[in-house]
Amino acid sequence: MSIPPRSVQGVGLGLRAPLFDDLSRRPPPALQWLEVSPENHMARGGVYPAILEEARERWPIVTHGLTLSLGGPDPLDRDYLRDVAAFVARVGAPWHSDHLCFASSDGAFVHDLFPVPFTREALDRCVVRALDVKASLGVPFAVENISWYAHPGEAEMSESAFLTELLERADLSLLLDVNNVYVNARNHGFDAMGFIRALPLSRVVQIHVAGHWVEPDGWRIDTHGEPVCDEVYALLEETLRLTGPVPVLLERDQGFPSFDALADEVARLDEIHRRATGSP
């Protein structure tokens, strides 16, 4: 059964197993929607279907895939695309997102987000595959920028140029992860806000924020396991002033703090969102 998409606004949270109970009993007052990864729910029984059903009744849901492997060397998995499309329809997501990355090679999944070479050859391949995905989903498809720690081979263009051309040629939406922009900017030495300004911001349908880990040598690793740092909060606010009232998601996948601490982060994001966008 499918339901019509609902409006997604304000601040959301990723639906993760350690949060189920608290979300159900005492959701943060500022929480307005949830993001769900189909991979965590598809082909899975037990408590998961009931939790998804409760979430669907209480909040608007957007879906966020983890293993599409948009830029990967393997053919797109038609069964997976069909299952995701059915899942998206079932929860009434207004769009579906996945990453500009590759996640599998020769049928084996790395269960991580690996960088696609910023080359003309890779761009052409990503455009063709993104058009295919878009046609399969039944809702708009948004691509997310990732954190990357090394570039495979020689780059022929910048990340922002690659991403922009992909979005324009395949007519895609953008899920802008400001933490990933910040991590990349610090690691590779560019201006985070300059990177964001270079993107087609009218295509942004959603923003991600998360915490990251700082190595002893200052290198930053995107972990979704630490609190959001002040610099990322500031980058978010500046970005929201440019994009307008785009929904913002707090990603937390490990190192879960107390639920009250998480609710405080949601409240702080909501405050920033309202201030930056002039929302009531």
Place this chain on the structure above:
Amino acid sequence: MSDVDLERALARVCFDAEPSRDDLAALGEGRWSLYRDMVRRRFASLLGDAMPRSRAVLGDARLERLSNALLAEAPPRTRYLREYTPLVVDFAARRADLLADAPAWAMDLLRWESAALSAAIADDPPSTGLVAFDMALTPALAPSCRLVEVAWSVHRDARAPAPERAALLLYRTAREHSLETMVLNDVAAAITRALLDGEGSAAERVGAAMAACGAGASEEFIEALADLLDDYLTRGVIVGSVPAS
């Protein structure tokens, strides 16, 4: 090297027992060891988190050795991370050398804990397409059912089990989604195995199991069989039959 070949090279750098110099040279300068470490650490820590009793007995180093050996020989072809643990345990059953320095009950412990995990995350029974259980039809069991045969009582004491053969049927209850364990005798285990993995109708599977374990169709046996099937139906272990096509 083409872009897709570069991507394949990066995946190999993460999976292979040792990254090849050719792959690293093709990728060029960069923190490739960081990707390798992230991938291998994620898979290894997943094992310990999913099987805390096995981690306590075997230690993180042995689990990491198992995980890394699997990545090198047969990296996971599932997009569901939750299915990684059963893959590693199946792999360990084929590679006894990797647990040569572990306690004698290590493999039983891994199989039992992995079965419990996979029972907990299994799909629900189909809501349509089945009919009431009928001995003349193909039986349908709950997808969560796992039959594990152990030589040590790891289900009672993971740290110091006794040498004791047992057949354990693990399944998830339909209403509470809680994990239940039944200890079966030899004949019940043979019948359950046949219902799970055999061929033909339920009657044919039970017949094959009886023949295999030399059980005769005495009145007492028929009564016990009826009780077992009735119990399985009540518990939701048997969820119906597949209608004849």
